[in-house]
Amino acid sequence: MxxxxxxxxxxxxxxxxAAYYLRAQENVTIFTKxxxxxxxxxxxxxxxxAALATGDDxxxxxxxxxxxxxxxxxxxxxxxxxxxxxxxxxxxxxxxMAFDTDEHGRPCFGLEGGHSHRRILHAGGDQTGxxxxxxxxxxxxxxxxxxxEEQVIDLLIEDGRCVGVKTMRKDGRVxxxxxxxxxxxxxxxxxxxxxxxxxxxxTGDGIAMAYRAGAAVxxxxxxxxxxxxxxxxxxxxxxxxxxxxxxxxxxxxEDGRRVMDxxxxxxxxxxRDVVARAIVAELERGVRVYLNISAVSHFRRRFPTIAAxxxxxxxxxxxxxxxxxxxxxxxxxxxxxNEWGQTTVPGLYAIGEAACTGxxxxxxxxxxxxxxxxxxxxxxxxxxxxxxxxxxSGRRADRSVDRPPCLLAPxxxxxxxxxxxxxxxxxxxxxxxxxxxxxxxxEQFSLPHWLEGDVETLAAEEIETGYMLLAGWLVxxxxxxxxxxxxxxxxxxxxHPHPDWQGRRLVxxxxxxxxAPVGR
Numbered sequence: 001m002x003x004x005x006x007x008x009x010x011x012x013x014x015x016x017x018a019a020y021y022l023r024a025q026e027n028v029t030i031f032t033k034x035x036x037x038x039x040x041x042x043x044x045x046x047x048x049x050a051a052l053a054t055g056d057d058x059x060x061x062x063x064x065x066x067x068x069x070x071x072x073x074x075x076x077x078x079x080x081x082x083x084x085x086x087x088x089x090x091x092x093x094x095x096x097m098a099f100d101t102d103e104h105g106r107p108c109f110g111l112e113g114g115h116s117h118r119r120i121l122h123a124g125g126d127q128t129g130x131x132x133x134x135x136x137x138x139x140x141x142x143x144x145x146x147x148x149e150e151q152v153i154d155l156l157i158e159d160g161r162c163v164g165v166k167t168m169r170k171d172g173r174v175x176x177x178x179x180x181x182x183x184x185x186x187x188x189x190x191x192x193x194x195x196x197x198x199x200x201x202x203t204g205d206g207i208a209m210a211y212r213a214g215a216a217v218x219x220x221x222x223x224x225x226x227x228x229x230x231x232x233x234x235x236x237x238x239x240x241x242x243x244x245x246x247x248x249x250x251x252x253x254e255d256g257r258r259v260m261d262x263x264x265x266x267x268x269x270x271x272r273d274v275v276a277r278a279i280v281a282e283l284e285r286g287v288r289v290y291l292n293i294s295a296v297s298h299f300r301r302r303f304p305t306i307a308a309x310x311x312x313x314x315x316x317x318x319x320x321x322x323x324x325x326x327x328x329x330x331x332x333x334x335x336x337x338n339e340w341g342q343t344t345v346p347g348l349y350a351i352g353e354a355a356c357t358g359x360x361x362x363x364x365x366x367x368x369x370x371x372x373x374x375x376x377x378x379x380x381x382x383x384x385x386x387x388x389x390x391x392x393s394g395r396r397a398d399r400s401v402d403r404p405p406c407l408l409a410p411x412x413x414x415x416x417x418x419x420x421x422x423x424x425x426x427x428x429x430x431x432x433x434x435x436x437x438x439x440x441x442x443e444q445f446s447l448p449h450w451l452e453g454d455v456e457t458l459a460a461e462e463i464e465t466g467y468m469l470l471a472g473w474l475v476x477x478x479x480x481x482x483x484x485x486x487x488x489x490x491x492x493x494x495x496h497p498h499p500d501w502q503g504r505r506l507v508x509x510x511x512x513x514x515x516a517p518v519g520r
Contacts, residue, residue, distance in 0.1 A: 005027040005028075005029065005177075005178065005179045005180055006022060006025060006027065006028045006029070006179060006180060006181045006182075006183065006384060007028075007029055007030075007031065007152075007164065007165055007177060007179040007181070007182045007183070008022075008028065008029070008030045008031070008183045008185060009030075009031055009032075009152045009165065009182065009183065009184050009185060009186055009206060010030075010032060010039070010184070010185035010186045010187060010206070010352070010354070011030060011032035011035075011036045011037075011038075011039055011146065011148075012039035012040060012041035012042070012133070012185060012187060012352060012373065013039075013041035013044075013129065013132055013133060013136070013352065013370055013373040013374065013377070014041075014185040014351040014352025014353075014354075014372075014373035014374075014376070014377045015030060015032075015183070015185035015351075015352070015377070016030075016041075016133060016136035016137065016140065016377075017136065017351075017373055017374050017377025017378055017381075018183055018185065018351060018377040018378075018380050018381045019136075019140055019144045020136050020139055020140060020377075020381075021377070021378050021381030021382065021385070022144070022381045022384060022385065023139075023140060023143045023144055024385075025384075025385070028144045028145075029144070029145045029146075029147060029177075030144060030145065030146040030147065031147050031150050031151075031152050031165070031167055032146065032147070032148055032149075032150075033149070033150070033151035033152070033201060034148070034149065034201055035148045035149065036137065036146055036148055037130075037133065038199055038201055039133070039187065039199060039201070040129075040187055040188075040197075040198050040199055040202055040353070041129045041132065041133050041370070041373065042129055042130050042133050042199075043129060043130075043197075043198075043199060043239070044128055044129025044130075044132075044369075044370060045126040045127070045128070045129070045239055045241035045243070045303075045305055045306070046112065046120070046122075046126075046128065046241050046242060046243055046366060046367045046370075047099075047110055047112075047120040047121045047122040047123075047128045047243065047367050047370070048085075048089065048120070048121050048128060048132070048367055048370040048371050048374070049061065049085075049112075049115065049119050049120050049121075049365070049366070049367035049368050049370075049371055050082075050085045050086045050089050050119060050121065050371060051082060051085075051086055051117070051119055052086050052089065052090070052107065052109075052119065052121070053107070053109045053117060053118060053119055055117070056117045056119050058079075058082040058083050058086070060116055060117060061082040061115075061117075061119065062075075062078055062079060062082045063116075064114055064115055064116055064365055065078050065081070065082065065359065065360075065361075065365045065368060066078060066361065067114065068114040068271050068361070068363050068364065068365035068366075068487075069332075069359075069360055069361020069362055069363055069364070069365065069487060070361055070362040070363060070486050070487040070497065071361065071502070071503070072219075072222075072361035072362040072486060072487060072502075072503060073358055073359060073360065073361035074357070074358025074359065074361075076339070077339060077357050077358045077359045078358075078359050080339060080359075080375065080379075081357075081359045081368070081371060081372060081375050081376075084375045084378075084379075085371045085374065085375050088374050088375060088378055089121070089374070092135065092374075095139065096135070097123075097131075097132070097135045098123060098131070099121040099122065099123050099128075099131075100121070100122045100123055100124070100125065107121060108121075108122065109121065110122055110243050110246050110247070111246040111269070112242045112243055112245075112246045112269065112366035112367055113242055113245065113246070113266065113268075113269040113270060113271060113272060113275070113366050114266070114269070114270075114271050114272075114365045114366055115365070115366065115367075120243065120246070120366070120367045122243065124304075125301070125302050125303055125304055125305070126241050126243065126302070126303045126304065126305045126306055127304070127305055128370065129370065132370065147167075149169065149170050150167045150168070150169050150175075151167060151168050151169075151460055151463075151464075152165045152166070152167050152186075152206075152209070153166050153167065153168045153174070153209075153455055153456070153460070153463050154166040154209060154212075154454075154455055154456070155182065155209050155210070155212075155213040155348065156176065156178070157213050157214065157345070160214070160345070160346065161345070161346045161347045162182050162213065162345050162346065162347035162348035163178055163179065163347060164176065164177050164178040164179045164182065165177050165179065165182055166455075166456060168456075168460050168463075170460075172459070172460070174456050179347075180347070180387075181347055181348075181349060181384050181387070182347060182348050182349065183341070183349040183350070183351060183380055183384075184206040184209070184210060184335065184343075184348070184349065184350040184351070184354050184355075185206075185350070185351050185352045185354060185373075185377070186205060186206025186207070186352075186354045187199075187201070187202040187206070187352065187353045187354060188202050188204065188207075188330060188331035188334065188353035188354065189202060189203060189204030189207060189223075189331050189471045189472075189475065190202055190223065190327075190328035190329055190330060190331065191203045191204075191328075192204060192328070192418065192419060192422050192468060192471060192472050192475070193327070193328035193419055193422055193423050193427070194236075194416075194419045194420055194423040195229060195235075195236035195325060195326070195327035195328065195423065196236070196327050196328040196329070197226050197229060197236075197238070197239040197327050197328070197329045198328065198329070202353075203464060203467065203468045203471065204331075204467065204468065204470075204471025204472070204474075205463075205464055205467040205468075205471070206335075206350070206354045207220075207334055207335055207354055207471055207474070208450075208466075208467035208468075208470040208471045208474075209467065210335045210343060210345070210348065210350065210354075211335075211451075211470065211474065211508065211509070211510055212450065212451050212470070212510065213345055213348065214344070214345055214509065214510060215335055215336070215343045215344050215345045215348060215350075215509075216335070216336040216343070216344045216507050216508065216509050217333065217334060217335050217336060217356065217474060217507070217508050217509075218333055218334075218336050218356045218505045218506060218507045218508065219332055219333025219334070219356050219362075219478075219505055219506065220331070220333040220334075220471075220474040220475045220478040220479075220506070220508065221333070221475060221478035221479040221481075221482050221489045221506065222331070222332035222333050222360075222361075222362050222363070222486075222487055222488045222489050223328060223329075223330070223331055223332070223475065223488050223489075224272055224273065224328075224329050224330040224331075224332060224363060224364050224487075224488045225272070225273070225276040225326045225327060225328055225329055225427070225428050225488070226239060226242075226272060226276070226326060226327055226328075226329035226330075227242075227251075227272055227275040227276045227278075227279055227324070227326050228240040228241075228242070228244070228245070228251075228291055228322075228324040228326075229324060229325050229326065229327035230306075230309055230310065230313065230315065230322060230323070230324060231323040231324055231325045232313035232314065232315055232323070233313070236325050236327040237309065237312075237313050238306075238309040238313075239306075239327075239329075240291060240306055240309075240322060240324060241303065241306065242269075242272070242366050243303075244291065244293060244296060244303060244306065245268045245269055245291070246269065247295075247296045247297075247302065248295035248296050249268070249291050249292060249293045249295065249296050250267075250268050250291070250292050250295070251268055251275070251278075251279065251289060251290070251291055251292075251324070252289070252290055252291075252292050252321075253282060253287050253288065253289060253290070254287065254288050254290065259278055259279065259282060259289055260275065260278060263278050271363055271487075272329075272363065272364075272366070272488075273363050273428075273487055273488050273490065276326040276428050277428060277429065277490060279324070279325070279326055280326060280428050280429060283325065288323060289323070289324055289325070290321040290322060290323055290324065291321065291322045291324050292320060292321050293317075293320055293321070293322060294320040294321075299317065300317070310322065326428060328423075330353065330360075330364050330369060331353055332356070332360040332361065332362065332363065332364055332487070332488060333356045333478075334350065334353065334354050334355045334356040335350040335354055335355050335356060336356050336507060337349070337350050337351075337355045337356065337357055337376075339357075339379065340379055340380060340382070340383035341355065341376055341379055341380035341383065342383065344509075349380050349383070349384070351373065351376045351377050351380050352372070352373045352376070352377070353369065353373075355376065357372065357376055359372055360372075361487060362486040362487025362488060362489065363487030363488050364488075407449065407450070407452070407453030407454055407455050407457070407458065410445055410446045410449060411445075412445065412462060412465045412466065412469070413445065413465075413469075415465060415468065418465070418468050418469065418472060421438060421441055421442075421472075422438065422472050422475070422476070425437055425438035425441075425476065426438050426472075426475055426476045426479055428490065429490055429491075429492050430479055430489070430490060430491045430492070431491055431492045431493045432480065432491075432493055435476055435479050435480040436480060438472075438476040439473065439476045439477050439480055442469055442472055442473040442476060443473065445469050447469060447470060447473055448513050450466045450467075450469070450470050451470075451510050451513060474508060478506045478508065479491075481506055482501060482506060483498070483501075484496065484497055484498035484500075484501045485497060486501065
């Protein structure tokens with residue numbers, strides 16, 4: 001591609017994977033709004049799922065993924081995921097990526113909910129994400145510039161094509177960067193909730209920017225709530241990986257009653273939406289829920305991050321029981337893409353949790369998210385590497401872009417208030433009344449105002465808050481429209497899947513604002 005520039009937005013596993021496979025290009029730049037390790041990928045305790053173990057097969061992984069996703073998945077995309085994943089991982093192992101092994105040097109494969117085989121590779125016990133990100137940063141070795149503390153605040157669109165981005169530094173300085181291709185790897189939106197496993201940077205801003213730029217988004221109602229966040233001081237203070245239950249831990253009430261008995265055939269390793277709702281049912285009755293870890297051997301050595309988390313928050317590991325609550329964890333939906341990560345806007349790509357590839361369906365299978373980042377990060381790079389004759393001329397600051405009128409921010413709520421509203425009304429169990437209340441509350445902040453105009457004159461915090469409102473509205477209004485329960489979307493007023501909704505995606509574009517009132 002010569003001098004033509006490529007911009008990657010985000011610094012998690014998907015972004016770094018794309019950069020890894022694009023590193024031969026001359027003008028690739030990564031922008032991240034915080035620092036290079038401030039991502040969900042760096043925090044990921046769980047492993048990466050792949051059919052590499054003896055006796056396992058991609059077809060079994062394929063079936064498990066469809067089952068967990070309630071058959072809302074795009075089967076073609078799932079097959080790409082589970083067939084290409086082992087090949088990519090073997091490439092990385094051959095390049096020096098070290099996963100955990102037993103005393104004989106053989107890979108250790110863990111078991112997590114929804115999997116019918118032990119196929120989860122871990123690194124550093126519960127530090128798989130950190131190990132993968134560190135491996136890629138070492139492989140890149142500064143061959144791709146990574147600009148930290150510079151937030152992408154908008155996408156540049158000319159004649160319906162994405163031709164670059166606008167960025168804002170901590171001092172408020174705005175730069176315009178033209179590019180041949182822009183890759184959004186900005187993560188999901190679980191940071192919109194009060195109890196969350198995510199980095200607070202995961203506020204859905206990439207999805208909101210893409211929607212604002214005219215890209216289609218889909219499946220925004222499907223949010224996975226992880227069943228086991230460590231509870232301390234009335235807060236969810238960190239994730240307790242599902243791998244702990246895979247090694248024998250069980251959920252129980254204070255008096256020792258098993259929470260998952262009779263709830264699901266897979267018991268404590270049932271799909272996450274089932275386990276999360278079972279815990280919520282106990283909490284709503286005023287019953288505290290614990291994860292009994294007494295059956296897990298060598299807990300501190302196997303789960304050093306969780307052990308440190310417990311110690312930091314005064315939770316006694318020797319008691320053998322960790323207090324837990326569910327928290328927002330993963331968005332199955334996002335920006336609509338094809339098998340090469342291309343969005344509906346030419347020149348704009350999306351990967352990782354920001355993208356809706358269709359592989360997760362209505363509920364993500366445990367440890368498929370890191371695999372998705374690797375497989376589709378590589379596919380985006382392949383697509384870009386194969387392009388020729390890009391229409392723009394390099395990765396340089398350029399002020400010649402036509403500027404739309406300035407956007408004047410209406411009065412905005414505090415971020416904590418946004419999180420409280422979404423947690424109360426668009427949480428694990430939903431109903432029409434509370435969803436309608438959330439949509440009305442969000443729409444009062446002049447959301448159409450955020451779809452047009454130049455955000456450059458606003459402060460970074462105002463821009464991010466506005467994008468939080470827009471992303472939250474997409475979640476709430478999609479949940480209001482889907483009148484059934486499926487996977488991570490559960491409505492008490494429509495508690496069962498409905499055949500009319502089988503395989504039916506709620507695709508959203510900003511053109512909907514020109515038609516009838518939305519969400520009604």
